[in-house]
Amino acid sequence: MELAGKVALITGSGIRLGRAIALALAEKGCHLALHYNRSAEDAQEVALLARQAGVRADLFGADLSNPEAVETLSQQVQASFGHYDILINNAAVYLKGSGLDTSAEMLERQFRLNLFAPILLIRAFARQLPQDLMGKVVNISDAKTFRHQTDHFAYRLTKHAINEMTRMYALELAPRITVNAVAPGIMLPLAGFEHVDMQALGEKRVPLQRVGSPQIIAENVLHILAQDFMTGAILQVDGGENL
Numbered sequence: 001m002e003l004a005g006k007v008a009l010i011t012g013s014g015i016r017l018g019r020a021i022a023l024a025l026a027e028k029g030c031h032l033a034l035h036y037n038r039s040a041e042d043a044q045e046v047a048l049l050a051r052q053a054g055v056r057a058d059l060f061g062a063d064l065s066n067p068e069a070v071e072t073l074s075q076q077v078q079a080s081f082g083h084y085d086i087l088i089n090n091a092a093v094y095l096k097g098s099g100l101d102t103s104a105e106m107l108e109r110q111f112r113l114n115l116f117a118p119i120l121l122i123r124a125f126a127r128q129l130p131q132d133l134m135g136k137v138v139n140i141s142d143a144k145t146f147r148h149q150t151d152h153f154a155y156r157l158t159k160h161a162i163n164e165m166t167r168m169y170a171l172e173l174a175p176r177i178t179v180n181a182v183a184p185g186i187m188l189p190l191a192g193f194e195h196v197d198m199q200a201l202g203e204k205r206v207p208l209q210r211v212g213s214p215q216i217i218a219e220n221v222l223h224i225l226a227q228d229f230m231t232g233a234i235l236q237v238d239g240g241e242n243l
């Protein structure tokens with residue numbers, strides 16, 4: 001797919017990975033529907049940078065843990081741009097807790113945002129895409145799904161489900177829409193852990209002896225968007241950490 005002139009909706013586009021993906025798409029000439037929840041100012045900055053790169057960038061605030069807000073988001077993007085060609089499901093929440101620590105409230109919070117919202121967005125995306133156009137969905141998964149561990153239990157479950165849902169929608173939406181996922185490995189410190197030496201962590205845990213970056217993941221999203229004979233793939237980008 002040629003990205004110039006296309007329209008992409010990116011969830012959680014104000015910060016970190018979502019921001020890098022949005023700016024990489026803007027560099028390729030893709031117009032942006034920038035979703036944010038709390039990071040309104042950051043999203044405005046991304047919009048400014050994207051416009052400087054010569055593309056249109058509109059902002060859409062929504063709490064995606066609310067299914068009605070998910071529907072409204074898609075309708076608002078469609079109303080602004082006519083239609084959109086690309087959906088990047090990036091927004092997620094990462095809660096600590098083993099299986100025994102996991103409460104109903106944690107499960108609900110994680111599943112609503114990390115799984116239900118992407119599913120509802122894919123449905124809405126497929127509905128709004130004109131029948132004669134091709135569409136592309138990229139879900140952001142997690143390379144942790146290539147290995148079984150039980151920390152961040154509910155989060156891991158949501159990302160295992162993202163992988164399955166990616167393959168299932170790839171089947172259901174072919175041939176008009178491709179659905180793939182990128183599964184990043186260690187990349188950025190968590191909020192509150194900015195003091196962690198990520199380079200040292202990479203040397204210790206990752207066979208390629210370094211951590212990834214939002215830019216590396218954004219490059220892999222662009223790679224997927226350039227492919228027309230690839231659907232249902234989960235691209236593991238983790239320096240070999242989960243081999």
Ligand SMILES: NC(=O)c1ccc[n+]([C@@H]2O[C@H](COP(=O)([O-])OP(=O)(O)OC[C@H]3O[C@@H](n4cnc5c(N)ncnc54)[C@H](OP(=O)(O)O)[C@@H]3O)[C@@H](O)[C@H]2O)c1
Nearest residue numbers: 012016017036037038039063064090091092142184187188
């Ligand atoms: N960071 C890593 O090392 C890593 C590794 C593997 C996979 N991943 C995956 O990569 C993606 C991005 O990770 P990240 O570390 O860049 O994200 P992050 O810092 O955890 O930010 C989460 C994003 O989700 C959005 N969000 C949170 N609650 C929301 C809600 N209720 N409604 C709508 N949006 C909401 C946030 O938007 P606002 O800020 O606007 O509220 C933010 O853009 C996630 O899917 C994550 O699971 C990350």
